[in-house]
Amino acid sequence: SSSSPSSSSPSHNATQQRLPGAIIIGVRKGGTRALLEMLNLHPDVEVAKAEVHYFNVEEHYSRGLTWYRAQMPFTLPGQLTVEKTPGYFATPQAPARVWNMNPAVRLLLIVRDPAERLVSDYTQVLHNRLTRHKPYQPLEELLLLKGHIDPSYKALQRSLYHQHLARWLEVFPREQIHVVDGDALIRDPFPELRKAERFLDLPPRISPDNFYYNTTKGFYCLLSSGHDKCLDESKGRPHAPLSLQAFKKLCHYFRKPNQLFFDMVGRSFSWC
Numbered sequence: 001s002s003s004s005p006s007s008s009s010p011s012h013n014a015t016q017q018r019l020p021g022a023i024i025i026g027v028r029k030g031g032t033r034a035l036l037e038m039l040n041l042h043p044d045v046e047v048a049k050a051e052v053h054y055f056n057v058e059e060h061y062s063r064g065l066t067w068y069r070a071q072m073p074f075t076l077p078g079q080l081t082v083e084k085t086p087g088y089f090a091t092p093q094a095p096a097r098v099w100n101m102n103p104a105v106r107l108l109l110i111v112r113d114p115a116e117r118l119v120s121d122y123t124q125v126l127h128n129r130l131t132r133h134k135p136y137q138p139l140e141e142l143l144l145l146k147g148h149i150d151p152s153y154k155a156l157q158r159s160l161y162h163q164h165l166a167r168w169l170e171v172f173p174r175e176q177i178h179v180v181d182g183d184a185l186i187r188d189p190f191p192e193l194r195k196a197e198r199f200l201d202l203p204p205r206i207s208p209d210n211f212y213y214n215t216t217k218g219f220y221c222l223l224s225s226g227h228d229k230c231l232d233e234s235k236g237r238p239h240a241p242l243s244l245q246a247f248k249k250l251c252h253y254f255r256k257p258n259q260l261f262f263d264m265v266g267r268s269f270s271w272c
């Protein structure tokens, strides 16, 4: 991980770039960066720092596996390569493409309350538009049509987890997809990391001492070999405002889709 061979010379003996053995496929704004950085605390894990967007962007996919491998960190034999691209989860072509790369690859899906996720998604898009001086619409305008939830809103569709997961389960067995509770990861990261280590067949190396609550940030930050690291300010930023009335409509809207998702994964979450 941090004292990684990726920082040493690429020509070093046994280090080479390898295809990922595990991929964080989503969900967007679910805590994918936090999960990746936290897995990277493990000495047997090396991660691709930037999102790769191989299976969801045609221009990248058409370059083939040689290009994909070249985006990966250098690793020693026995180390696990992990990449995260939240866009994979909602991309119809991604499951079959990932399977064709390696049918034994392990998949991590980090989910979060879908209403909170939607507001987080909107907030990110809003922030990007504001920094590019582009016009924007208030969330309520996008979300509601004549007072009712507009099912065509893209960020709403990305929160319909059961629809996307159904496509992955047409290709991958349930056991090959580990679901991480993104809300639990925010509250207390260690237990979620321990479960992920187990799923990845890694010896337990991440410890509660790797995390401390940073009161200024209001989130857990990482500690590893004396280094202290918080995620950047785009992670855990204040959400755009939404009226309580609209938020309640959103929660009501998600009730059925959430139940379908719970049935699919065989567990439930205490979402709004």
Ligand code: A3P
Binding pocket: 027, 028, 029, 030, 031, 032, 033, 034, 086, 120, 185, 186, 219, 220, 221, 231, 234, 235, 236, 237
């Ligand atoms: P918010 O910015 O809405 O709070 P992603 O990396 O998939 O884009 O997810 C971003 C989300 O990760 C943030 O959403 C934040 O809530 C969550 N998160 C989880 N653990 C975190 C941590 N330790 N530090 C900062 N953000 C964290």
